[in-house]
Amino acid sequence: MVSNNYLIIGGSSGIGYEIAQLLLKENHKVWITGNTSESTPLGAIRLQLDIQNYNPQVFDSLPDTLHGIAYCPGTIQLKPFRALKEEDFKKDMEINVWGAVKTLQDNLKRLKQATSASVVLFSTVAVQTGMSFHSSVAASKGAIEGLTRSLAAELAPSIRVNAVAPSLTDTALASALLSTPEKREASAKRHPLQRVASAEEIAQVAHFLLSEKSNWVTGQIWKADGGMGNLK
Numbered sequence: 001m002v003s004n005n006y007l008i009i010g011g012s013s014g015i016g017y018e019i020a021q022l023l024l025k026e027n028h029k030v031w032i033t034g035n036t037s038e039s040t041p042l043g044a045i046r047l048q049l050d051i052q053n054y055n056p057q058v059f060d061s062l063p064d065t066l067h068g069i070a071y072c073p074g075t076i077q078l079k080p081f082r083a084l085k086e087e088d089f090k091k092d093m094e095i096n097v098w099g100a101v102k103t104l105q106d107n108l109k110r111l112k113q114a115t116s117a118s119v120v121l122f123s124t125v126a127v128q129t130g131m132s133f134h135s136s137v138a139a140s141k142g143a144i145e146g147l148t149r150s151l152a153a154e155l156a157p158s159i160r161v162n163a164v165a166p167s168l169t170d171t172a173l174a175s176a177l178l179s180t181p182e183k184r185e186a187s188a189k190r191h192p193l194q195r196v197a198s199a200e201e202i203a204q205v206a207h208f209l210l211s212e213k214s215n216w217v218t219g220q221i222w223k224a225d226g227g228m229g230n231l232k
């Protein structure tokens with residue numbers, strides 16, 4: 001198998017970490033960014049990146065060609081609408097959307113160098129399915145869905161752009177929602193498949209979208225939600 005170059009923004013934990021692992025198993029070269037965690041999948045090269053103190057020089061050491069980028073940083077600020085402050089909305093927009101925009105703009109030339117490249121962004125089930133207390137995160141992830149379709153049109157045919165829309169997934173980001181057996185059971189029951197996802201299960205979908213196996217797929221929002229979004 002050919003060895004490609006991949007950049008995983010937010011590859012130091014959760015879904016991004018698992019995506020990096022899957023790519024490394026196939027002998028691809030993988031660069032990850034981490035922010036607060038030093039954790040790095042074995043064989044990956046770690047770059048330090050805080051989206052809220054963004055510095056494009058972090059990418060200076062990357063090769064001229066990238067075959068794929070996954071943008072994995074995210075937020076879960078679940079509050080009643082009346083309690084959400086301007087800073088909450090700004091933080092969600094900054095981490096979920098603006099970080100994706102900046103990292104893609106700063107690496108576009110590298111993606112264009114590949115004959116065929118793939119970008120994977122992350123939305124949430126809470127965009128297509130209305131959920132209480134999700135207004136801020138849903139607004140920012142809704143922007144990601146628009147960005148996905150628009151970029152897929154603009155960057156075709158050389159770069160494919162898709163997003164994964166997970167429901168609750170067992171990662172550090174969701175730890176407060178899964179911190180007791182009662183919470184875990186209640187979350188599981190909301191899914192037709194009667195459990196929450198593992199980080200690896202969501203990473204498998206992202207990995208497929210990054211790979212050549214999905215060469216005919218672009219501009220899609222790929223639901224990975226145990227049926228929650230469209231089954232009763």
Ligand SMILES: NC(=O)c1ccc[n+]([C@@H]2O[C@H](COP(=O)([O-])OP(=O)(O)OC[C@H]3O[C@@H](n4cnc5c(N)ncnc54)[C@H](OP(=O)(O)O)[C@@H]3O)[C@@H](O)[C@H]2O)c1
Nearest residue numbers: 010012013014015035036037051073074122168169171173
């Ligand atoms: N988990 C869920 O239930 C769930 C549900 C729906 C959608 N999603 C989406 O799926 C994606 C992956 O989520 P996850 O659960 O894997 O999250 P996670 O475990 O918290 O991992 C997020 C990754 O992004 C990095 N990151 C977070 N904030 C950052 C910042 N401000 N600057 C730079 N890097 C930052 C983290 O780095 P450090 O750890 O080094 O700080 C980590 O590597 C997110 O976009 C999320 O919105 C998740």
